[in-house]
Amino acid sequence: MSGSVLRSVFAPLPLCVKCFVFARWTRAKTDQILEVMSFRACIVLSSFLLLGPTTFAAPPCSSVRAQPDVWVNGRVDALVRAAQAAYEDDDAVPAYQRVLDGISATLTQCKLSEDANFANRYRNFVEYIRTISLDRQSDHELGFVVPDRQYFAETRTFVEIPEFLMNQTFLRAVSRSETLERAKSYLRELNENREPSERLIFFSYKSRHLGTPDNDNSFKRLLIVVPGNTAQGVPEKWVQFGVTDPGRRVRIRNISVVSAIAGPEGKFDTYFKDYFRTYRRNGSISINGRWELGYGDDNCAKCHKSGILPIFPVAGSVSPAEQPAVETINQRFLTYGSPRFGKYLDQRKLGPGLSSATLEDRKRRFGASFEGSATARAMSCTACHQPQRFGSLSWPMDSTLIESYVIGGQMPFGYKLRDSERADLYEKLIREYFDTDKTQPGILKSWLLTRVQ
Ligand code: HEC
Numbered sequence: 424m425s426g427s428v429l430r431s432v433f434a435p436l437p438l439c440v441k442c443f444v445f446a447r448w449t450r451a452k453t454d455q456i457l458e459v460m461s462f463r464a465c466i467v468l469s470s471f472l473l474l475g476p477t478t479f480a481a482p483p484c485s486s487v488r489a490q491p492d493v494w495v496n497g498r499v500d501a502l503v504r505a506a507q508a509a510y511e512d513d514d515a516v517p518a519y520q521r522v523l524d525g526i527s528a529t530l531t532q533c534k535l536s537e538d539a540n541f542a543n544r545y546r547n548f549v550e551y552i553r554t555i556s557l558d559r560q561s562d563h564e565l566g567f568v569v570p571d572r573q574y575f576a577e578t579r580t581f582v583e584i585p586e587f588l589m590n591q592t593f594l595r596a597v598s599r600s601e602t603l604e605r606a607k608s609y610l611r612e613l614n615e616n617r618e619p620s621e622r623l624i625f626f627s628y629k630s631r632h633l634g635t636p637d638n639d640n641s642f643k644r645l646l647i648v649v650p651g652n653t654a655q656g657v658p659e660k661w662v663q664f665g666v667t668d669p670g671r672r673v674r675i676r677n678i679s680v681v682s683a684i685a686g687p688e689g690k691f692d693t694y695f696k697d698y699f700r701t702y703r704r705n706g707s708i709s710i711n712g713r714w715e716l717g718y719g720d721d722n723c724a725k726c727h728k729s730g731i732l733p734i735f736p737v738a739g740s741v742s743p744a745e746q747p748a749v750e751t752i753n754q755r756f757l758t759y760g761s762p763r764f765g766k767y768l769d770q771r772k773l774g775p776g777l778s779s780a781t782l783e784d785r786k787r788r789f790g791a792s793f794e795g796s797a798t799a800r801a802m803s804c805t806a807c808h809q810p811q812r813f814g815s816l817s818w819p820m821d822s823t824l825i826e827s828y829v830i831g832g833q834m835p836f837g838y839k840l841r842d843s844e845r846a847d848l849y850e851k852l853i854r855e856y857f858d859t860d861k862t863q864p865g866i867l868k869s870w871l872l873t874r875v876q
């Protein structure tokens with residue numbers, strides 16, 4: 424075989440490995456099927472790439488410059504359609520990424536972001552593309568404006584696991600369901616020597632949303648809230664251990680941390696880190712960053728729009744004795760204020776979120792009879808999910824999460840709706856957001872095409 428044939432046969436391989444990694448990275452709950460499907464999609468993608476660069480040739484810069492409106496309109500339609508497909512089906516993610524990468528490449532090659540006229544006129548579009556493209560760079564897996572290495576170096580003290588949770592006896596007990604009670608006894612003993620305001624709040628539950636980064640099929644968790652101290656600038660830490668299911672030989676490695684630090688003006692900053700445990704032959708357990716160990720990372724902010732997420736466990740998976748702790752912690756983050764991600768992500772660059780349309784717009788899209796329906800009243804997510812409260816629910820976002828909260832009945836907060844009304848609500852929220860209709864564009868397209876000049 425000649426060198427070039429060999430190259431073209433093997434060139435897509437690293438890509439497929441990446442796709443495999445990507446399947447984990449999405450952390451969606453769709454277990455192994457997802458991995459297999461993404462892998463398949465990847466092979467399709469790789470074969471496309473084999474056709475050579477001409478297949479996806481970018482338009483010459485002269486034509487983009489001559490008719491910027493035509494180019495922007497066309498790309499916005501392609502992007503929003505691909506985003507909706509990717510929202511609904513992980514299999515469509517590679518196609519979405521291709522569209523996004525293509526737009527970024529043209530912006531760079533034609534130096535459009537540096538063209539003051541263009542960048543001003545299409546500011547929403549240019550900044551949006553820049554922000555959602557961050558995690559397309561291999562050293563920006565978290566999707567933040569700085570490389571992952573820098574983020575972890577700068578935020579280390581905020582997300583360190585407290586010393587008392589690294590106790591070996593505790594770590595051994597918390598790693599298995601069979602000994603989880605022992606781990607909880609250890610936490611209760613710690614609490615006996617703590618002031619009421621410093622006591623750990625903890626409970627175990629089963630997640631209805633996602634497995635752990637090291638095992639897509641593992642849903643059991645122990646969540647421990649370690650109180651902070653605003654006056655002393657000590658962050659509040661939410662430390663979550665993945666707990667191995669009963670009878671499983673291979674132990675779960677992941678531990679996740681989200682921290683919250685109160686800031687000025689009713690805002691709080693939130694920082695993220697995943698850790699992996701290493702179970703050594705001699706029985707000792709060490710803890711290192713997941714990213715540092717080479718297991719990649721996730722775009723946490725894609726799902727954690729509001730910084731800390733409420734816990735909406737699988738029904739019956741929390742013991743009656745621990746149920747009050749779930750309510751306590753779900754109340755607790757409501758006191759934090761509006762989320763920010765430090766200087767690492769400006770969520771406003773992602774535009775308005777689900778449900779931020781006017782009644783006039785809705786009557787045109789859904790018909791005059793829409794007004795007054797139960798769905799109409801419930802399409803009010805922006806009362807709470809907007810920059811001044813819990814952050815907007817804008818793309819990129821996770822369908823498992825949003826569907827679960829709306830169909831499962833948690834959202835909109837405080838509404839009683841029938842199942843059929845919930846299904847209708849969800850369908851309309853998604854349509855209204857992603858619609859690319861020419862005369863009646865949805866929330867995302869309208870905003871991307873808003874011209875500043
Ligand atoms: C695919 C969506 C998704 C991604 C990506 C994601 N999370 Fe979460 N996370 C959730 C959900 C949903 C919960 C709430 C518990 C549940 O339902 O499983 C949660 C809960 C948590 C908790 C418990 C505290 C809380 O907010 O409720 C921690 C800690 C956590 N995640 C850390 C992380 C870190 C660190 C990352 C990035 C490395 C990350 N998560 C990425 C969906 C996600």
Ligand code: HEC
Binds near residue numbers: 727777
């Ligand atoms: C009256 C206020 C209110 C309304 C209206 C509301 N929510 Fe929420 N929502 C909350 C609160 C409070 C939380 C939990 C707080 C948090 O996550 O910080 C939450 C959390 C969520 C979450 C998980 C956390 C996140 O930010 O991703 C989703 C998804 C969600 N809401 C979707 C919706 C959708 C969709 C609607 C509209 C159909 C809606 N909500 C309407 C108050 C509201």
